[in-house]
Amino acid sequence: MSPKCAWMAVFALAALFAFGCIGGSNSNPGLPTATPSPEASVTPAPTPIHIATPTPTPPPVQAATPRPSPFCGDEVLDPGEQCERGKECPEGFYCEIGCRCTLLFIPTPAPRPTAAPAPLYTPSPTPTPGNVIASCGAEIYTMGDYVVDRDVSAIDYCIRFRDGSGSSTLDCGGHMIGTSAGLNGIIIDAPRVAVRNCRVSAFRVGISISSAGWGSVAENNTFTGTWFSGLNIIGAQNVKALNNSMNRTGEYGVYVVGGEGHEISGNSVTGSRNGIFIVNSINNAVYGNKLTMNTGYGIHVTGSGSAFANNTVCLNVEDFYCEGLETDLGGNVCGVLGHQTCFETLNCTPC
Numbered sequence: 001m002s003p004k005c006a007w008m009a010v011f012a013l014a015a016l017f018a019f020g021c022i023g024g025s026n027s028n029p030g031l032p033t034a035t036p037s038p039e040a041s042v043t044p045a046p047t048p049i050h051i052a053t054p055t056p057t058p059p060p061v062q063a064a065t066p067r068p069s070p071f072c073g074d075e076v077l078d079p080g081e082q083c084e085r086g087k088e089c090p091e092g093f094y095c096e097i098g099c100r101c102t103l104l105f106i107p108t109p110a111p112r113p114t115a116a117p118a119p120l121y122t123p124s125p126t127p128t129p130g131n132v133i134a135s136c137g138a139e140i141y142t143m144g145d146y147v148v149d150r151d152v153s154a155i156d157y158c159i160r161f162r163d164g165s166g167s168s169t170l171d172c173g174g175h176m177i178g179t180s181a182g183l184n185g186i187i188i189d190a191p192r193v194a195v196r197n198c199r200v201s202a203f204r205v206g207i208s209i210s211s212a213g214w215g216s217v218a219e220n221n222t223f224t225g226t227w228f229s230g231l232n233i234i235g236a237q238n239v240k241a242l243n244n245s246m247n248r249t250g251e252y253g254v255y256v257v258g259g260e261g262h263e264i265s266g267n268s269v270t271g272s273r274n275g276i277f278i279v280n281s282i283n284n285a286v287y288g289n290k291l292t293m294n295t296g297y298g299i300h301v302t303g304s305g306s307a308f309a310n311n312t313v314c315l316n317v318e319d320f321y322c323e324g325l326e327t328d329l330g331g332n333v334c335g336v337l338g339h340q341t342c343f344e345t346l347n348c349t350p351c
Contacts, residue, residue, distance in 0.1 A: 072099040133159060133170075136177070140165040148198070151176040157203075160187040163212070167191070172198035172221075179203050188213035196220050204228045206249070211235035211259070219243055229255040230269070233262060242266055252277045253291070256284070265289065274300055275316065286311060287329075297321050298334070308332055314351035322346070 072078075075085045083095035093101040131146050136154035140146065141164045148170070152158060158177045161168060168190070176199045177185045185200040188209045194217040200206035206223040207230070209216050214237040223230030223246045230249035233239045235258045243266040246253040253269030256262060256278045265287040269275035275291030277300045278284060284306040291298035291313045297320075298313035304324030310331035313319040319334040322342045334348035 136179075140168060143168050146170045148172040148175045148177070151178070153177075154179045154182045154185070154203075156182050157184045157187055158182070159185075161190045161193045161213075163190055165190045166193065169194045169196070170198070171196050174199065176201060184208045188216050191215050193217075194219065198222070199224075200230075201225045202227075204250075205232050206230045208232040209234070209236050209239055214238055214259075216240075217242065221245075223247070223249050223253075226250050229253065230272075231255065233257070233259065235259050237261055239263075244268075247271050253294075256281050260284065263287075268292075269294060274298075275313070276300070278303060278306065282306065282324075289313075291316065291319075301326060308346065312351075313348075319351075320346060320348065 072081060072084070075087070077084050077087050078099075081099035082101040083089045083093075083099050089095050089101035093103055096102045131144050133146055133148045134150060134152070136152045136158035137156075138159045139162055140160065141162045143165055146159075146168060148159075152175070154177065158179070159170065161170075170186070170193070172195075174197055178201045179185070180202065182202070183204045184207075185203040185205070186195055186198065186207045188195070188207070189212045191213060192215040193213060195207060196217075196219045198207075199222045201223070202225045204226065205228050206226050207218050207221065209218070209232065211234065216236070217240045218231055219240070219242040221231075221244045223244065225248055227250040229252035230246035231241055231244065231254050233241070233254070233256045237259050238261040239259070240263045241254055242263070244254075246267065246269045248271040249269070251273045253272050253274070254264055254267060254276045256264070256276075257280065259281050260283045262281065262284045264276060264284060266289065267276070268290040270291075270293050272294050273296040275294050275298045276286065276289060277297065278286075280303050282303045282305045284303075286299065286301075286306060286308045288310045289299075289312070291311070292315050294316045296316070297318050298316035299308075299311065299320050299322075301322040302324065304326065306324075307327040307329050309329035311333070313332070313334040315335070319336050320342045322345070326342075326345050328346045330347075332346060332348045333351055334346075335351040
C-alpha cells in the first residue's frame, strides 16, 4: 500500500471512532441516543416589545406638625411660641396645640337678596257723596236725606233748604255748626224739613223756619251762645220743636211769631232772657218744657187757644205771662204769675 493510502485509512478509522463516541451508536445500550433537531425546525426568539412603566405620583408631602414647646401652657410666651394661656392670638386666629396661632376659618355667608322696597301707598281722595255736607254755604234744592259728617264753620249761614227740597231730612250726627259772625245756622224755606242732632253755636239765630217751612221739625238739637234766639218760627204752620236744649241763646230760646198749630214740647231753656216767647200765634200745644233761670220770662204768650201741660217754669224773673184765654191741662209748675188772666186760666203748682 502506498503511504498516501495508508494516511487516508488512518483518518477514516479516526473519523469512524469519533462518530462512534460522539454522534454514532452508543456502545452502551443502557443510555439513550440524543437525536439532534434538524436545523430547519429552529425558530428564532421574537424581539421583546418595550412597555414604558408609568412613573408613580409621589404622595403629598405633609407639613411637619410643629412640635409643641416643652413649656407650652405655662402662661409664659417662650421662644418659638406664638400664643399662650392668657396671651391670645390676634383677631381672626386661634391658639392651637403647640401654642401656635392658626387662621380661624369663618365661612362667608351667602348674601341675602335685597327685597324690593314696597311702593308707597298714596290713598285716593274719597269723593264726598252728594248727600254729605262737609262745609258751610250749602244750598239744597232737591229732596233727600242729608248728613253733616264733621264740625263745620260758616261766615254767613251754613245750610239753607230752598224751594224744591221739601220733605228732606238733615242729621248732623252731633257735629258742630259754628261761626264767628254768621246770621243764621240753618234756614228752612221748604215744607216738611226735619233737622236733627245738630249743635249750633254763635249765630244770631240757630235755626230759622220761615212761612214756607210749614210742617217742619227741629228735634234733639243743641243751641249755645246765639245772640238773638235758638229757634225762630216765623209765620209758619204746624211746626214741631221737640227736645231741644238751649243755653245762653240771647233774647229767646224759642221765638214764635204768627202762625198756628205748633207743638213745642220737651225743650229746655236756661240762661237766656226769655224761654218760650209766643206772639200772636194761636192753638199751640206747649207740653213738658223746662224753663229756668232766665232773666225775663219763662213763658210769654200773646194770642189765645194754646194749651199748657207739665211745664216746669221756675226761677225766672217772671215765670208766666199770658194775655189770652189759654187751656190748662194740668201738671204745670211755676212761681210768679205776672198777669191776672193767667191766674184765671192756669193753675200752677208752686216751684
